[in-house]
Amino acid sequence: MRGIKVLLSVCVIVLQGCGGTVAAKKTDRGATISADYGYSEKNPVKVGGVANGPENERKYLDRLTGPNGETVTYIRLGSCCAFESKNGIMGMGMLDRYEITIEGKGEKKILYLNMYDKDELFAPKGLLLKN
Numbered sequence: 001m002r003g004i005k006v007l008l009s010v011c012v013i014v015l016q017g018c019g020g021t022v023a024a025k026k027t028d029r030g031a032t033i034s035a036d037y038g039y040s041e042k043n044p045v046k047v048g049g050v051a052n053g054p055e056n057e058r059k060y061l062d063r064l065t066g067p068n069g070e071t072v073t074y075i076r077l078g079s080c081c082a083f084e085s086k087n088g089i090m091g092m093g094m095l096d097r098y099e100i101t102i103e104g105k106g107e108k109k110i111l112y113l114n115m116y117d118k119d120e121l122f123a124p125k126g127l128l129l130k131n
Contacts, residue, residue, distance in 0.1 A: 038111045038124035041081040044095050045111065048118025050087055057096060057113045060121060065128045066102035074100045087116040
């Protein structure tokens with residue numbers, strides 16, 4: 001049993017080391033967020049509220065603007081990426097993927113949102129979050 005615990009500990013350390021480094025930035029409130037915030041299933045936007053999760057996702061997405069205040073439109077692409085969550089059904093949750101487009105720009109981006117867990121909300125890199 002002890003050997004299994006040691007092996008699992010080593011695996012966790014190795015996997016954490018393989019993640020690489022991600023640039024981070026300070027927000028006006030002093031919190032640090034990474035450059036992949038919202039753009040990666042490993043670092044989704046946590047809007048929280050299982051009962052009203054889809055509504056919280058839309059409220060968050062409606063607050064996003066482009067870097068110069070441009071309108072952001074979005075389309076839900078579906079769910080993906082199962083993960084453990086004490087707030088999910090039977091301890092599991094699924095992320096929602098949204099394709100966003102900034103008005104006047106042809107580029108589309110994919111955002112990952114977690115409707116089960118809650119955290120402070122920020123704008124992903126290249127976007128702004130209006131009040």
